Amino acid sequence: MQRITTLALASLLAFGMAASAQAQQTQRFVRYVTPSGVSWGELVDQTIHQLSDAPYLGGSRTGQTVGLAAAQLRAPVDPKQIFMTAFNFRSHIRGEPAEYPGLFLVPPSSIIGPAEDIVRPAESENLHYEAEMVLVVGREAANVSLEDAPGHVFGVSAGNDVSERSWQANDIQWSRAKGSRTFNVVGPYLVTGLDYGNLEIEGRHNGERVQGENTADLIFSLDYMLHYISQYFTLYPGDLIWTGTMGSTRRMEPGDTYEVEIEGIGVLRNRVVQGR
Numbered sequence: 001m002q003r004i005t006t007l008a009l010a011s012l013l014a015f016g017m018a019a020s021a022q023a024q025q026t027q028r029f030v031r032y033v034t035p036s037g038v039s040w041g042e043l044v045d046q047t048i049h050q051l052s053d054a055p056y057l058g059g060s061r062t063g064q065t066v067g068l069a070a071a072q073l074r075a076p077v078d079p080k081q082i083f084m085t086a087f088n089f090r091s092h093i094r095g096e097p098a099e100y101p102g103l104f105l106v107p108p109s110s111i112i113g114p115a116e117d118i119v120r121p122a123e124s125e126n127l128h129y130e131a132e133m134v135l136v137v138g139r140e141a142a143n144v145s146l147e148d149a150p151g152h153v154f155g156v157s158a159g160n161d162v163s164e165r166s167w168q169a170n171d172i173q174w175s176r177a178k179g180s181r182t183f184n185v186v187g188p189y190l191v192t193g194l195d196y197g198n199l200e201i202e203g204r205h206n207g208e209r210v211q212g213e214n215t216a217d218l219i220f221s222l223d224y225m226l227h228y229i230s231q232y233f234t235l236y237p238g239d240l241i242w243t244g245t246m247g248s249t250r251r252m253e254p255g256d257t258y259e260v261e262i263e264g265i266g267v268l269r270n271r272v273v274q275g276r
Helices: 002-025 165-170 175-179 222-230
Strands: 027-034 037-044 047-051 061-067 072-074 082-086 102-106 118-120 131-137 153-161 184-192 200-205 208-214 240-242 257-262 266-274
Touching: 027 047, 072 184, 082 222, 102 175, 131 200, 131 222, 131 257, 153 222, 153 257, 153 266, 165 175, 184 266, 222 240
Parallel strands: 082 240, 118 266
Antiparallel strands: 027 037, 027 072, 027 184, 037 047, 047 061, 082 102, 131 153, 131 240, 153 184, 200 208, 200 257, 257 266
């Protein structure tokens, strides 16, 4: 009995040490509004430590701090390029998956952050949510091998890829349906040190759970997508790769809210308003 107890205690101690090491490796970064503009910061507990630049560009602490409750957060990303992939969960496709990721680009001007409003354009009639994981590139990447892809990943965030289904069906390509103003919501935090290949994703429409799956269920992993995209495009620090969504989606109306929660990242919540 004493030996079993000793072994059990040793196992618990080892588990606790591993969890502690994981927690120490994980960092959370934000962008937030200050009197002088928008700043980067590292979030430690409930305090934001201002950084001199984006964390993936080597930003360091300036010595200035602000409480999280007093900060107005923005999207924790500032990309040059946004690459999106489609049909990457089996639950979101019919038939067999494609041999390679469906790939398209949207403009960075489509990005908004936590608590900012999603604006439904006046002529939009079929605006849907899409809960997704968002990968943030950490190093310039061109022709990266699959084995080397993890070394080019800085971190991950949560995203809502807002999609106008009627435009998506009728336009020649998806830039308007997927990349209009406010259609790409990212946040609340940019997190490093997570096992991004095994994280739970959940989407809630007006508080009702309507989407849920694990990043382990992706047809093409985040590492594979970075590898694949880098064969054709040069990726730069801060660029985004979206993973694609899961399950079925429904229409959002003005006044609705949508939340994306990803394990280890937090909750991204936004309201839909009617545009002019």
